[in-house]
Amino acid sequence: MSAPVKMHPVEQILRQIRFDKSAQKMSQCPPDEGFEIAFAGRSNAGKSSAINRLCGQKSLARTSKTPGRTQLLNFFAVDEQRRIVDLPGYGYAKVDRSTRDAWQQEIDGYLSGRQCLKGLILLMDVRHPLKDFDQMIVQWAAQANMPLHILLTKADKLKYGAAKTTLLNTLKELAGHPAPLSVQLFSSTAGTGSDEAWDKIGEWLDLPVAAAEQAPPTEQ
Numbered sequence: 001m002s003a004p005v006k007m008h009p010v011e012q013i014l015r016q017i018r019f020d021k022s023a024q025k026m027s028q029c030p031p032d033e034g035f036e037i038a039f040a041g042r043s044n045a046g047k048s049s050a051i052n053r054l055c056g057q058k059s060l061a062r063t064s065k066t067p068g069r070t071q072l073l074n075f076f077a078v079d080e081q082r083r084i085v086d087l088p089g090y091g092y093a094k095v096d097r098s099t100r101d102a103w104q105q106e107i108d109g110y111l112s113g114r115q116c117l118k119g120l121i122l123l124m125d126v127r128h129p130l131k132d133f134d135q136m137i138v139q140w141a142a143q144a145n146m147p148l149h150i151l152l153t154k155a156d157k158l159k160y161g162a163a164k165t166t167l168l169n170t171l172k173e174l175a176g177h178p179a180p181l182s183v184q185l186f187s188s189t190a191g192t193g194s195d196e197a198w199d200k201i202g203e204w205l206d207l208p209v210a211a212a213e214q215a216p217p218t219e220q
Contacts, residue, residue, distance in 0.1 A: 008195055008198045009202070009207075009209040010198035010199070010202040010207055011054070011056055011194070011198055013078065013202075013207050013208075013209070014054060014055045014056060014078065014084075014198075014201070015055065015056040015057070016078065016079075017055050017057070017060065017076050017077065017078050017084065018076065018077055019060070019074070019075075019076055019077075020076055020077040020083065021074075021075050022072040022073065022074050022075070023072060023073045023075065024072055024073075024106070025106060026106060026110060029073065029075070029110070029114070030075055030077075030083065032114060032115050032116050033081070033116055034080070034081030034082055034083065034116050035081060035082045035116060035118050035204065035205045036082070036083045036084075036085060036114065036116045036117050036118060037083075037084055037085070037117070037118055037119045037120070037121060037201060037204045037205060038084075038085040038086075038087050038110075038111070038117060038119075038120050038121070039051055039084065039085065039086055039121045039123065040087045040089075040107075040120060040121070040122050040123070041089060041122060041123030041124065041134075041153075042089055042123075042124070042125070042131060042133050042134070043089035044089075044125065045123040045124055045125050045153055046123060046125070046153040046154055046188055047061070047089055047123050048061035048062055048086065049061075049153075049188040049189075050123055050151060050153060050186065050188050051076075051084065051086060052188070053188040053191065053194065054194065054197055054198065054201065055076070055084075060076065061074070061076075062074075071088055071099075071103065072088065073085055073086070073087060073088070073106070073107075073110060074086040078205065078207070082205045082206075082207070084201075085110075087107055087110070088103050088107065108140075111140055111144065111146070112140075112144060117146070118204040118205070118206075119146065119147040119148070119149060119200070119204040120137070120141055120146055120147070120148050120149070121148075121149050121150075121151060121197075121200075121201075122134060122137050122138070122141075122148060122149070122150050122151070123150075123153050123186075124150060124151070124152055124153065124170075125152075125153055125154050126152040126153060126154055126155050126157065126158055126163055126166050126167075126185065127154065127157060127158065127166075129152060129166060129170050130170065130173060138174065138177070141177075141179050141181070142178050142179050144179070145178065145179045146179055147179060147180040147204065148177075148179060148180070148181045148182075149181075149182050149183075149197075149200045150170070150174075150181070150182070150183040150184070151184060151186040151193070151197060152166060152167060152170065152183065152184065152185050152186060153186050153187065153188065154187060154188075154189075155185040155187040155190070155192050155193065156187040156189050156190040156192065163185050164185070167183060167184070167185055170183050171183050182200065184196045184197065
């Protein structure tokens with residue numbers, strides 16, 4: 001038998017996560033209470049894959065070879081008071097203009113009016129960071145003084161030196177951002193940056209990591 005694998009305490013908690021509900025309108029969202037963090041990103045940024053990786057589940061968030069399939073606000077419950085939200089992706093969704101505008105209105109309403117939202121995780125392809133949609137989210141976070149954590153995804157697609165350069169350039173471009181902001185490299189495929197992301201999720205969701213650390217390790 002192989003040696004027990006020590007799991008990050010936040011990962012251990014997130015493995016309990018389950019799908020709660022989908023909402024097309026703000027009125028359909030769960031009660032505005034507890035702790036909530038949202039994942040946002042362009043449709044090709046690897047958002048669903050990142051959620052699945054961080055929650056230790058292969059098909060929690062829907063992934064597709066056709067970008068833009070997430071068209072609702074999807075809520076996943078960690079427990080009765082803690083949730084992760086998968087926001088609709090933008091950039092490649094093949095929908096009519098009126099539908100796209102309706103999505104935008106609901107997302108704007110969610111981001112500006114959701115009192116239990118503790119932080120926003122913005123995913124950007126490390127090869128194409130800070131596109132128009134990304135800039136819009138960054139600006140909104142600044143105006144709302146919302147903590148923002150950026151995952152530069154698909155870091156395995158670049159050599160380490162090139163990925164590190166993109167990270168430093170992104171930090172430089174966002175210098176002076178008035179709200180709490182952090183940036184990291186991440187790869188759903190290789191697992192790069194998972195520990196750093198789990199640390200941030202645990203902080204924002206106020207997860208009881210001490211209890212998880214006392215639990216027995218997972219065996220393989």
